[in-house]
Amino acid sequence: MTKLFDTFKRYMRIAAGATLLSSCTIATSEDSRFEGAGRTSSEARETAGIAAAIQNQIETGQIPGAVVMIARHGEIVDLVSRGYADLENQVPIQQDTIFRFYSMSKPITCAAVMTLYDDGLIGLDDPIKDYLPELSKMQVRTPDGLVPAKSDITIRNLMTHTSGFAYAVLPNPAQQDYIDANVFAIKNRLTESLEQHVKRLAQMPLVAEPGTKWNYGESMGVLGRLVEVVSGKTYGNYLQDRIFDPLNMIDTGFYVPASKSDRLAQLYHMSNEGVLSNANDDIQYGGSYLEKPQLEYGGAGLVGTPRDYMSFANMLLNKGSSNGRRILSQQAVEMMTTNQLDASFGDSPLEAAGRGPGTGFGFCGLVTVALPEGSDPGSVGEYGWSGWASTNFWMDPANDLIGLVFTQVIPDDIGSIMLSHNVREVIYSSDSDQRE
Template structure:
């Protein structure tokens, strides 16, 4: 396999991160220590070394094949490290231009795409989705006693907050078997059905609860992608590229990897319950080949791209919707996305079903840290972010003006996430000694 890769330089990293970072970086060739004063940075040289140590440890323990970690503070890159392999079998190293599967980190990008419609006055967040997609007009709820009609309609806000009542075939719950029996799982079917057909089949699935009453992870983002198509009159991919990806210079982000970039796609690995890594590339359960243009442009888990591309998006959110001279979203839309949308009726730990305890709320397509209870992983109040199935993660921290991301490509057997993100965040947010 012939690899044509640029060397890892600060010029390349900052260029990859796009206009959102370039606008705030006057000397892109400078080393990290001169980009921001070590005395004023939260991500000090010591914390940066702790990040490097955490990544190296996970690689040495064969928990991950490799990783790319990037952190920006006050709009400037303060840590960027590529380590290990993107392809273990062929000894291909991770670099800044390695392309990763975003999986559920697609969701915030879908949310931003929908919010452009809101900014244009084309939709209301509390509009019933049936007004745009009539196939979703008569949903049913599954209970232990059987099926009954939903008491309220699904709204766009419900879809953005995972309170629609939709679920996933891979998640346990009252409706899981219905999803399995009907083979309604967008990731598995991305090469074989259209977005329109997927949503029409999803309309036949029972909800796990009445809309607006329970937080439940699921297929809502596929519905939002179809909403974009109906309202804009354009394919979801086309509209997303025009309004979000191109203005952010996210040139390597798409729903597949074209032939000329195929050598840059990282291999996907699966971790068994006993901790063994095996190659899972092209496995249909995980989406099949990402070198093939899919029929289903899925807003829940369909995108691939580089870390620098995603940093452009994260920095745009941290900048209140602006990226250089471009305004991608209004300040109001960013505020709505990144602030908690779940009221007290959802309880102290509304995301408990996803393994997240008290103090964690949810905005639009991403979690929001409301509080950091004693014993919880280190974090900052006000953070917004989300992760992906292959153990990728990103977050923005308005209080400290930090945007961070970790990229690897490992799917654990328990549908959890490996330790990489927690270890990196612990290095940044652990108490000062």
């Protein structure tokens, strides 16, 4: 699992890299409406700047291609696709290309849990053991060995990554326990159910007392199982009924059916030496997403299109409403998108994820609480998250703006982090130009 460890560790830090893959012919955007007549000079410069940012990363071999979608005031103002969804067969990447969301599944899981909250079926400070008894007697891995947890894990702890659960592929005090037990949902999505996964996870020690430390891990998978137990439906069916159908997310699910298989992007891995290789069916990354999985994993299992995710993000920006239909209460969205970590977590609570001062955490996503010198352009109050294979989104209420950056390269320090930085530079400088 060495390659898996290396890529996941890189995923959790901000970095950049480059390689060479410049011999490919570059596919161009299929949607010229955002590049031609009828646009102001500032708008045209913005779209051209985004296209140039994508093109640069393609030509230096860092990504095979990308889709960038920017919305302002509820309207898509930039839609740029460049490069390939499939390098080997030179299939152009397009706005209806289907991507693996990986951890961008997490905010969707949060929304599903908040529908239960809105319906009065759960309380956020309820102990999870009230719904999943297998999580009743947790232990904590300490330097002195295993000790019983002093506090119960709550739903709020799971929503904020303060439950104490970890990932097998990230350094932590319980990492060897996870490795020895082969507990990693992404790798095992084809071979075990969500119920089986959570019951095995319950045997793992926690890395900290619940509610005391932010630690990236398997928490959102537990939340998916919570949804199943409370609703009486499979997790996938519940998402379909309460999130996907109401938001017209027609291409989002836990796998790609045969009728849409030609639209699934190939998955690529970037080595430490800067070489891209096809990782499409690598079981370490979840295997084939053309096969229906046993495990409908709330932490990293979904696939879908940028258009679908834009619909979800726009609902959040609209405080829970979409096309006149309420998906979440305004209160639920405000809790999701407000920092939930108090001063006891320090100035850099997400330091383990490569995030310094100015970044807090809401429910299942980061929240910008300040913009220290050297930060990416943006606004206080932003909410968003990214995925392992270089998908990224953020919503900026102060500017009524949503940004999506989608490609399919593991790890995302080359893909979405670097490209998102460059896209931000373009769009926020454009906003500044328009105000002057």
